[in-house]
Amino acid sequence: MLAQRASMLTFSFSFLLHSFHPTLVLNIDRDLPLFQFHTHMADFPTSDGSKDLSMYSNGGPQTNGSLVVCFGEMLIDFVPSVSGVSLAEAPDFQKAPGGAPANVAVGISRLGGSSAFIGKVGDDEFGHMLADILQKNKVNNSGMRFDQNARTALAFVTLRSDGEREFMFFRNPSADMLLHESELDVNLIKQASIFHYGSISLIEEPCKSAHLAAMAIAKKSGSILSYDVNLRLPLWPSEDAARDGIMSIWDQADVIKVSEDEITFLTRGDDPYDDNVVLNKLFHPNLKLLLVSEGPDGCRYYTQQFKGRVRGVKVKPVDTTGAGDAFVGGILSVLASDTNLYKDETRLREALLFANACGALTVTKKGAIPAMPTRDEVQKILKRES
Numbered sequence: 156m157l158a159q160r161a162s163m164l165t166f167s168f169s170f171l172l173h174s175f176h177p178t179l180v181l182n183i184d185r186d187l188p189l190f191q192f193h194t195h196m197a198d199f200p201t202s203d204g205s206k207d208l209s210m211y212s213n214g215g216p217q218t219n220g221s222l223v224v225c226f227g228e229m230l231i232d233f234v235p236s237v238s239g240v241s242l243a244e245a246p247d248f249q250k251a252p253g254g255a256p257a258n259v260a261v262g263i264s265r266l267g268g269s270s271a272f273i274g275k276v277g278d279d280e281f282g283h284m285l286a287d288i289l290q291k292n293k294v295n296n297s298g299m300r301f302d303q304n305a306r307t308a309l310a311f312v313t314l315r316s317d318g319e320r321e322f323m324f325f326r327n328p329s330a331d332m333l334l335h336e337s338e339l340d341v342n343l344i345k346q347a348s349i350f351h352y353g354s355i356s357l358i359e360e361p362c363k364s365a366h367l368a369a370m371a372i373a374k375k376s377g378s379i380l381s382y383d384v385n386l387r388l389p390l391w392p393s394e395d396a397a398r399d400g401i402m403s404i405w406d407q408a409d410v411i412k413v414s415e416d417e418i419t420f421l422t423r424g425d426d427p428y429d430d431n432v433v434l435n436k437l438f439h440p441n442l443k444l445l446l447v448s449e450g451p452d453g454c455r456y457y458t459q460q461f462k463g464r465v466r467g468v469k470v471k472p473v474d475t476t477g478a479g480d481a482f483v484g485g486i487l488s489v490l491a492s493d494t495n496l497y498k499d500e501t502r503l504r505e506a507l508l509f510a511n512a513c514g515a516l517t518v519t520k521k522g523a524i525p526a527m528p529t530r531d532e533v534q535k536i537l538k539r540e541s
Contacts, residue, residue: 221491223263224271224298224347224378226369227256227356228331229289230308231281234476234522238314242321245313250281251522252288253310254331255353255385255480261292262477262484262513262527268491271343273298273369275334275362277307282330288524298340302330312476320475324390332359336368344369348491349410350378351483353385357400370407379443379494382408383483384417394420406439410490410497412446412483413437433457444497446486446507448479456507458497465507468515468540477523478514484527485510512536 232253235245256272263270272294276282278301285307289296308329313321326332334356344350350373356366374380384401391397398421405411418427418437425432427447438445438457445457455464489506490496496503512533520526 221348222269222271222295222346223260223349223351223381223487223491224273224344224373225256225260225263226273226350226352226366227254228308228353229254229257229272229274229276229285229299230310230329230331231285232476232523233309233311234474235313238474240313242311242313242323248311252285252524253312253476254308255355255383256351257285257289257294258477258480258523258527259351259383259484259487260289260294261524262481263488263491264293265527266484266488266513266530266533268488269295271295271298271347273340273343274356275300275302275330275338277301277305277330278303279307281307281309292524295343298343300334300338302333305330305333307331314475322387324387326390328359331356332362334365335361336365339365339369339372341372344372344378345376347373347376347378348494349381349487350374351381351383351487353383354397354401355385355387355390357404358390367404370404374407379409379490380407381410381412381483381487381490383412383479384414384421385479386414386417386420388420398423405437406441409441409443410446410487411437411442411444412448412479414448414479418447430455430457430462444503448482454482454507454511456503458500458503460498461500463500463504465504465511468508468512468536470515470519470536472518474521474526475518476521477526478518480523481517481527482510482514485513485533508537509533512540 230253232251233248234251236247236249237245256274260270260272272289276285276299282301286296286299305328308331309325311323350370352366356362370380386397386401388394388397391400401421415427418433419425422432422436425436433445433447434457443458447455453464453467456462486506489509493502496506513528516528516532516536517526
């Protein structure tokens with residue numbers, strides 16, 4: 156099916172981009188889980204013009220009690236054939252599947268876990284290509300919806316010579332922004348052991364209301380709520396709108412992953428390395444696990460009982476795209492099968508080292524979804540590290 160659709164994929168960029176408005180985004184986080192730390196170290200063992208076009212008639216590859224449902228955006232990334240240049244200087248681009256929640260879903264599946272994706276794409280060649288990619292990677296896509304009146308979101312991504320990732324999004328609006336509450340696969344959400352999401356789906360209606368409704372369903376069903384901030388500031392109307400929107404659901408999450416730059420933004424300039432800042436301003440009473448990524452320097456973890464750091468896995472980076480999503484996929488894949496993980500520091504540290512290795516392996520290849528590692532690959536690099 157994918158090959159047939161690919162053969163039909165002929166288009167003019169001027170036609171494709173006609174209905175989109177570009178937004179330039181400079182990445183403000185250093186979300187690369189190549190973690191290396193110096194404290195608390197240990198050695199570890201190895202209705203609106205849309206339609207439902209589900210690819211899994213049997214509900215997909217899932218195991219009750221361990222399914223991770225990822226909610227949000229899935230899009231097409233256009234990545235330049237050469238790195239170290241601006242988007243304007245790039246000679247050409249290659250298309251690749253993207254979108255943080257979808258990346259996490261694939262990452263979990265690659266590791267042998269059970270995952271599903273809920274979101275909306277255009278009823279176009281790119282949208283169907285993305286559905287096929289999820290199916291190929293054994294992700295349940297029965298919660299995907301296809302909008303006949305809006306296009307699949309596009310993003311042009313490059314790594315500049317100064318090390319910053321540069322994004323240009325085309326959303327005016329894109330299909331992912333138009334998911335309605337009535338289109339939610341409620342039964343799929345109720346099956347989730349973990350319900351994972353980001354903040355981009357909070358920016359615009361009707362997707363915001365669908366997001367909040369899905370969270371409520373998952374929470375009522377006993378799911379663990381997992382939140383990766385994934386701040387993309389220029390997509391928001393203002394800094395205050397972004398801060399208020401992100402924090403509006405903060406107290407509902409059981410697990411949160413945030414970067415050091417996101418801490419600085421959310422706390423209006425406070426020191427992201429100060430444990431008191433993190434605990435007093437970001438750790439809410441019902442939070443089970445807070446993870447702070449610190450780029451190549453590492454990550455911290457905070458629970459109700461303990462806090463600490465976990466060492467990283469050294470590799471030679473090729474492309475940092477998707478590293479943070481691979482890390483999230485790694486930790487959620489373990490948490491889904493060990494939901495009391497956050498109560499045992501030894502087990503948590505082992506799981507975080509595993510997640511670090513997932514992120515490290517991802518940066519050794521180009522792309523996000525194509526670079527997501529298998530469990531065997533992760534175990535191999537951990538054995539090498541030991």
